[in-house]
């Protein structure tokens with residue numbers, strides 16, 4: 001199937017282009033980007049023009065930041081295309097609900113992707129937890145914003161979500177593996193005094209789960225979820241590439257996250273063939289609740 005990639009920036013080039021090139025399902029037929037392009041692929045600057053000219057392209061994958069994404073997604077749906085959304089699926093829950101409704105009404109499909117759910121050890125973790133009760137837990141998601149979002153001021157603008165841009169990845173895993181949903185009880189959000197979104201956050205979730213998100217970690221990065229249950233302990237490390245159950249380690253063969261985007265595109269192919277949507281917003285609900293309930297603390301100014 002032919003697909004167009006929109007927003008040729010960091011994640012499009014790091015992950016989407018290689019995943020599409022290696023996929024038996026997809027042909028990257030066009031890009032839409034004001035400044036970016038992919039060697040050897042037809043490049044457009046304007047989405048409307050591409051949609052008008054390329055009726056053979058059935059699917060549009062949006063790699064833009066969340067705030068501009070809604071208008072692009074709605075235009076693509078209204079032009080009769082299936083849509084794949086980078087995470088988080090939008091800037092607000094209500095716009096995501098509108099997109100889901102539009103896809104349904106137009107008899108199309110939309111996919112809110114959560115790449116971290118595709119990490120190799122997430123499915124085995126979910127299977128092990130299925131018959132357990134969570135008694136407490138700790139999420140530690142600490143990374144270096146300068147490494148993953150070099151110079152991207154949008155992450156600190158309204159709708160950019162700040163540290164919840166990576167934190168929502170942890171929440172996407174948590175909401176996938178838990179046998180029963182959790183809810184937010186309290187939160188503290190640290191806003192740099194010169195920015196509009198938090199650089200760190202601490203969440204208290206039900207079932208005694210604490211989450212610590214911080215974007216100021218230099219050196220080794222930490223992406224871990226540790227859960228105590230009524231029948232033993234489970235830890236997912238390295239973003240879901242390594243699983244430890246009661247001290248015994250299992251890891252994906254190469255212990256990297258390289259399978260995430262290929263699996264997302266395989267799932268998108270299934271959805272298009274079946275004419276279905278997959279729009280689970282539960283990670284974003286927890287983030288919205290943190291902004292609703294969170295206590296604000298001012299932190300030192302942040303500059304890239």
Ligand code: NAP
Pocket residue numbers: 006007008009010011012032033034035036063064065066068086087088115148149152165
């Ligand atoms: P990015 O490089 O800053 O942006 C991607 C592209 O979107 C830009 O190159 C730009 O292309 C286009 N764009 C930016 N602002 C726009 C606007 N206002 N209107 C239209 N187009 C605009 O961001 P990214 O790091 O790739 O992140 C994009 C999405 O992927 C985010 O939702 C992020 O959470 C997710 N993601 C990022 C990472 C990561 O490591 N960075 C990992 C996983 C997921 P043009 O200027 O050429 O139009």
